[in-house]
Amino acid sequence: MPEPFTTPLALAGINHHIADIATLEAFRFPDETAFLHEARERFRGALLLQTCNRVEVLVQxxxxxxxxxxxxxxxxxxxxxxxxxxxxxxLELAAGIDSLVVGEDQILGQLKRALAAAEEAGTASSVIGLCINKAVHVGVRVRRQTQINRGAVSIGSAAVTLAEKLLGTLRDRHILVVGSGEMGLLVAQALAAKDLTAIYVANRTYERAVVLADKIGGRAVSFKDLYRYIALSDVVISCTAAPHPVIRTEEIREVMEERLWPLDQHPRHLILIDIAQPRDVEDGVRAIEGVHLFTIDDLRSINDAAMGSRRSEADRAREIIDEEVDHFTRLLRRTAADETLALLYTWAESVRARERDRALARLGEKNGRTAEVIDDLTRALTKKLLSDATAAIRASAEYGDIATAEALMRAITRGEPCSQNDE
Structure with missing residues (x-):
C-alpha cells in the first residue's frame, strides 16, 4: 500500500502576540539538543526555533x-x-511581518541556525529543510522588492530608539552594552550613529568585547568591572546569552548608592534595557529608587510606530507571500509524491530483478557478458516504461489531484482500473 501523497506538517508555539516575556521565558527549552533528540523519537522531522520573541516547534x-x-x-x-x-x-515569519519589530532581518539568520541545529541533531528531514530554505528565500525576496526593512529593524536598534525616547536625546550620554554577540553588535552599531560621550562594551570573554568595541569606536571593559561601569552609565542595554541573570538586585542597590551625591535627595536615574532571553536583569531592581527597567515587552511601542510607516510595505509583502504560498504547497506535494514514487520504483525493481533471473535461468548460460547485457536491458526498459507514468503521477499530486495520483499508482502496481462507471 503506497504512502499518502501528502506531507503532514504542524507548527506549534507561542510568540509576542500572545505571551509576555515571562511566559516566553517559562516556555523555552534550555537544552535544545535534548529536546530535538526526544522529538526525533516521535516525528520524521523536527525543528526548534527560539528567539527573543518566540518559541516555535515545526514537525513533519x-x-x-x-x-x-x-x-x-x-x-x-x-x-x-x-x-x-x-x-x-x-513565510510571514521570514518576511518580517510577524516580528515584534516589523521588517527585522535577524529572523533569517535565526531560521538558518535552527535548521543547522536540526541537521546536527538528525531531525532535519528533507521536508523540514525544504520549509526553512523556502521561507528564507521568500524572506530575501520580500526585502529585495519592498522597503519593509527600512529604518530601525531589529530588537537591538529598537532598544536604542527606546533609550533615546526615554532620555530625549543620547547626545553626551554614557552607554554600556553588555554582551557582544549578534544582538550586542546590532545595539552597538545603532549607538555608533549617535553623538555619545562614551560607549562601553562588556562581555565575559574580554577579547570579544575588544573586537566589538573596536568596530564602533567604543571601549571594552572587563566583566569583573561590570558594576563599576554601570555606575558610570546613563543607560545599560543588556543582551547576553547567559542562562541566568548577570545583573543582580543587590549589586544594583550598591551601584545606586554610588550615584547619590552628598547634597542630592535622590540618586541619578539609571535606565536598564534588558533584551536578552532568558532575561539578564533580575526583576527585583524595579523596587530600587532611581532604577527604570525595560524589557522586550516595552519595545512593542517602537514596533507600533514602525508599523505605521511600513504598513504599505507589509501589504506588498503579503501580496508576495500570497504568490509564494501556492508554489510552496506544490513543492510540498511534489516532495510527498517523490517519496511515494520511491515505493513504485522499489516495486518495479523487484519485478525487474525477478524476471531477469528467470530469463538467465532459461538461457542456462554462465556467461558474465550475457548476464550484464540482460541486466542493462531490463533496467533500461523499466526506467523508460515508468517515465511517463511517474511524470503523470507527480504532476497530478503537485497540483492537488491526489485521487488521480493514487489511482495511477494502484493501476500500475495492482492492475486496478483508474475509474469505475456506476452504470
Whole structure:
C-alpha cells in the first residue's frame, strides 16, 4: 500500500502576540539538543526555533501528535498550525511581518541556525529543510522588492530608539552594552550613529568585547568591572546569552548608592534595557529608587510606530507571500509524491530483478557478458516504461489531484482500473 501523497506538517508555539516575556521565558527549552533528540523519537522531522520573541516547534507530523508531545514536555497555552497555515506562517515569519519589530532581518539568520541545529541533531528531514530554505528565500525576496526593512529593524536598534525616547536625546550620554554577540553588535552599531560621550562594551570573554568595541569606536571593559561601569552609565542595554541573570538586585542597590551625591535627595536615574532571553536583569531592581527597567515587552511601542510607516510595505509583502504560498504547497506535494514514487520504483525493481533471473535461468548460460547485457536491458526498459507514468503521477499530486495520483499508482502496481462507471 503506497504512502499518502501528502506531507503532514504542524507548527506549534507561542510568540509576542500572545505571551509576555515571562511566559516566553517559562516556555523555552534550555537544552535544545535534548529536546530535538526526544522529538526525533516521535516525528520524521523536527525543528526548534527560539528567539527573543518566540518559541516555535515545526514537525513533519500531525497537529494532534505535536500538541500531545508539547503537553508531555510540560508546555501549554500554545497555538497550533497545520497544513497550508504552516506554510503561510513560515513565510510571514521570514518576511518580517510577524516580528515584534516589523521588517527585522535577524529572523533569517535565526531560521538558518535552527535548521543547522536540526541537521546536527538528525531531525532535519528533507521536508523540514525544504520549509526553512523556502521561507528564507521568500524572506530575501520580500526585502529585495519592498522597503519593509527600512529604518530601525531589529530588537537591538529598537532598544536604542527606546533609550533615546526615554532620555530625549543620547547626545553626551554614557552607554554600556553588555554582551557582544549578534544582538550586542546590532545595539552597538545603532549607538555608533549617535553623538555619545562614551560607549562601553562588556562581555565575559574580554577579547570579544575588544573586537566589538573596536568596530564602533567604543571601549571594552572587563566583566569583573561590570558594576563599576554601570555606575558610570546613563543607560545599560543588556543582551547576553547567559542562562541566568548577570545583573543582580543587590549589586544594583550598591551601584545606586554610588550615584547619590552628598547634597542630592535622590540618586541619578539609571535606565536598564534588558533584551536578552532568558532575561539578564533580575526583576527585583524595579523596587530600587532611581532604577527604570525595560524589557522586550516595552519595545512593542517602537514596533507600533514602525508599523505605521511600513504598513504599505507589509501589504506588498503579503501580496508576495500570497504568490509564494501556492508554489510552496506544490513543492510540498511534489516532495510527498517523490517519496511515494520511491515505493513504485522499489516495486518495479523487484519485478525487474525477478524476471531477469528467470530469463538467465532459461538461457542456462554462465556467461558474465550475457548476464550484464540482460541486466542493462531490463533496467533500461523499466526506467523508460515508468517515465511517463511517474511524470503523470507527480504532476497530478503537485497540483492537488491526489485521487488521480493514487489511482495511477494502484493501476500500475495492482492492475486496478483508474475509474469505475456506476452504470
Amino acid at each position: 507530523g500531525d497537529g494532534r501528535s505535536l500538541e500531545g508531545f508539547l503537553q508531555e514536555q510540560g508546555r501549554g497555552g500554545f497555538t497550533v498550525f497545520e497544513g497550508e497555515a504552516v506554510s503561510r506562517h513560515l
